Amino acid sequence: MFKLVPLLDEQEVRTLREIAASGQFVDGKISNPHSTIKNNLQLHDAAAYERSSKILLDAMVRNPDFMEFTFPARIAPPLLTRYTPGMHYGLHPDAAYIPLSDGQLRTDVSCTVFINDPADYDGGALHIMLGNADLRFKEAPGTAIVYPSHTLHEVEPVTRGERLVAITFIQSLIPDLQHRDLIYELNEVAALEGGKMDPANYTRLQAVQYQLLRMWRR
Numbered sequence: 001m002f003k004l005v006p007l008l009d010e011q012e013v014r015t016l017r018e019i020a021a022s023g024q025f026v027d028g029k030i031s032n033p034h035s036t037i038k039n040n041l042q043l044h045d046a047a048a049y050e051r052s053s054k055i056l057l058d059a060m061v062r063n064p065d066f067m068e069f070t071f072p073a074r075i076a077p078p079l080l081t082r083y084t085p086g087m088h089y090g091l092h093p094d095a096a097y098i099p100l101s102d103g104q105l106r107t108d109v110s111c112t113v114f115i116n117d118p119a120d121y122d123g124g125a126l127h128i129m130l131g132n133a134d135l136r137f138k139e140a141p142g143t144a145i146v147y148p149s150h151t152l153h154e155v156e157p158v159t160r161g162e163r164l165v166a167i168t169f170i171q172s173l174i175p176d177l178q179h180r181d182l183i184y185e186l187n188e189v190a191a192l193e194g195g196k197m198d199p200a201n202y203t204r205l206q207a208v209q210y211q212l213l214r215m216w217r218r
């Protein structure tokens with residue numbers, strides 16, 4: 001359902017901060033002109049966007065936790081966004097589709113990568129509602145939180161300092177959240193315990209894993 005993934009090393013975090021420090025940011029409404037709840041800044045600088053999104057995409061694609069949890073078919077180029085005091089992003093579900101240069105991407109999984117230190121700002125937690133439960137994330141630099149795009153979530157107002165994150169959206173090969181979670185769990189347990197199993201039973205377990213993929217992977 002949710003997963004925290006250690007995504008970036010210190011050097012990558014440093015480079016992304018440098019890119020943010022020298023890149024031009026504009027009002028985030030540029031990509032949601034009719035939004036009344038989005039109040040943040042986003043990177044708007046083609047060269048900086050290309051460099052930063054490549055660092056983030058490369059880190060995602062080589063990270064087994066990220067890949068095995070989200071089953072990406074496509075990942076939108078991650079975008080650096082910044083919140084200064086008074087900025088926030090009100091409660092919303094993510095739009096079902098977002099336009100990309102190579103066609104629309106269906107948002108199954110949303111992702112925030114924390115770039116600056118939580119001690120550098122007050123407020124600014126990513127608040128996600130899961131049924132009646134309220135979850136708040138304000139993670140260490142380099143950590144990513146991945147969560148289902150349909151959940152209602154918000155960025156609480158920043159009251160001091162600066163919140164710098166990268167955000168992206170993933171279209172999953174297994175669009176159904178329950179299916180994706182079940183396959184992830186089954187694969188995890190098989191990877192952790194398979195070596196200790198009677199080989200004949202492990203073969204039977206693999207047959208189930210493969211057949212579920214045939215049924216649920218799109």
Ligand SMILES: O=C(O)CCC(=O)C(=O)O
Binds near residue numbers: 081089112126153
């Ligand atoms: O900044 C974040 O953590 C999330 C932003 C968000 O919800 C969005 O861009 O849709």
Ligand SMILES: [Fe+2]
Binds near residue numbers: 092153
């Ligand atoms: Fe969102």
